[in-house]
Amino acid sequence: EIVLTQSPTTMAASPGEKITITCSASSSISSNYLHWYQQKPGFSPKLLIYRTSNLASGVPARFSGSGSGTSYSLTIGTMEAEDVATYYCQQGSSIPRTFGGGTKLEIK
């Protein structure tokens, strides 16, 4: 089983600030199979980025993703109030599918 470890677990950012969330895999994953999800309070998770760096439909351009092998990251170029959410990475490279533990992002 591929374990995904996200950091930080929680963080707070000011409006306009650049933030980066990392996702570390216990073994190498093809970048085609690393995805990110956003879950706002009270809502279902929503696909944010697929295949490491591709924005899902309707996702603002301030979001970006990068990485390879065992190290991946999600970046928000300029923090906005609507970005308050929990973010999860997920690997689809092998069974069982696994998710990171989540990063809760709050606004200062």
Add this chain to the structure above:
Amino acid sequence: EVKLEESGGGLVQPGGSMKLSCAASGFTFSDAWMDWVRQSPEKGLEWVAEIRSKANNHATYYAESVKGRFTISRDDSKSSVYLQMNSLRAEDTGIYYCTRSTMITLYAMDYWGQGTSVTVSS
């Protein structure tokens, strides 16, 4: 518009059974891989089961924690996917989401239902 609507959740005693359903619309259901993912405060997001498309022989896969107790199935004629849950345990408590994956995103879970709550308790 893609829609996934889960139903069938509720309260069940330990050792009991429950069947969840997910009705899909707005896309070619038969081409999609469908998964069940659950969420609890203790475990976060946890993948439960996957059923692939007819082109992939409707292959099924399960998390170790549910293997032998849960069965995922689909009815392409009804655009629906199901999760039969037997021998339920307290640790199966959570919100169960139905998700869709397609070749377009290399099988990222690009749509999620609103979830249905399952509580296993006496």
